[in-house]
Amino acid sequence: GAVVSQHPSRVICKSGTSVKIECRSLDFQATTMFWYRQFPKQSLMLMATSNEGSKATYEQGVEKDKFLINHASLTLSTLTVTSAHPEDSSFYICSARERGPGMGTGAFFGQGTRLTVV
Amino acid sequence: GENVEQHPSTLSVQEGDSAVIKCTYSDSASNYFPWYKQELGKRPQLIIDIRSNVGEKKDQRIAVTLNKTAKHFSLHITETQPEDSAVYFCAAKGFGYSTLTFGKGTMLLVSP
Numbered sequence: 001g002a003v004v005s006q007h008p009s010r011v012i013c014k015s016g017t018s019v020k021i022e023c024r025s026l027d028f029q030a031t032t033m034f035w036y037r038q039f040p041k042q043s044l045m046l047m048a049t050s051n052e053g054s055k056a057t058y059e060q061g062v063e064k065d066k067f068l069i070n071h072a073s074l075t076l077s078t079l080t081v082t083s084a085h086p087e088d089s090s091f092y093i094c095s096a097r098e099r100g101p102g103m104g105t106g107a108f109f110g111q112g113t114r115l116t117v118v
Numbered sequence: 119g120e121n122v123e124q125h126p127s128t129l130s131v132q133e134g135d136s137a138v139i140k141c142t143y144s145d146s147a148s149n150y151f152p153w154y155k156q157e158l159g160k161r162p163q164l165i166i167d168i169r170s171n172v173g174e175k176k177d178q179r180i181a182v183t184l185n186k187t188a189k190h191f192s193l194h195i196t197e198t199q200p201e202d203s204a205v206y207f208c209a210a211k212g213f214g215y216s217t218l219t220f221g222k223g224t225m226l227l228v229s230p
Contacts, residue, residue: 006161034217034218041205041225042222042223043207043220043221043222043223044162044207044220046217046218046219049217091159093161093162095218107152107164107167107218108164109161109162109163110161111160111161112159112160112161114159
């Protein structure tokens with residue numbers, strides 16, 4: 001199956017700093033990647049949809065200036081949490097959708113990133 | 119937009135018993151329904167999925183059923199084992215939409 005790699009798996013940063021998370025599709029081209037946030041014992045909350053070569057589409061209530069998304073190539077999308085605060089601490093996870101006539105379902109997830117802001 | 123409800127939120131069974139998790143969806147145009155298993159601190163793993171042109175799909179101990187008229191679909195796990203313990207999420211995807219809408223999850227605990 002398709003492989004999605006997310007890095008780093010864990011990061012601890014100081015309040016006020018920025019953190020970049022990478023999401024790569026290793027064996028397929030992904031025109032669309034999705035970024036989710038997951039709080040403990042809760043479901044996946046879609047933050048934004050990232051389309052290669054265009055601006056990301058953010059869900060209601062998600063600050064686009066705080067969660068910067070870049071999808072510069074068909075295999076890489078990045079999420080940057082800017083000026084991080086302790087309330088940004090969470091599990092962030094991406095998923096990727098295949099390009100092509102098969103039109104994947106976005107069913108392949110990265111390993112997730114555990115962000116802790118101290 | 120799509121709304122997915124999932125029940126129960128927690129489910130405890132004895133090893134060897136069956137477990138059933140149910141989901142309902144609101145958008146009749148939805149045509150793809152995957153189920154994911156997520157172990158603590160790990161990524162969700164796709165365990166089975168069904169499309170709207172099929173009523174039932176089975177893969178060893180796991181089966182999914184879909185009732186398009188009632189707009190609900192269910193996950194059935196037979197002969198449960200302790201390693202089945204995890205959080206299970208259902209999801210729905212509408213035709214022409216690019217995103218999956220997830221249910222809130224069911225924590226399944228299988229006791230030896």
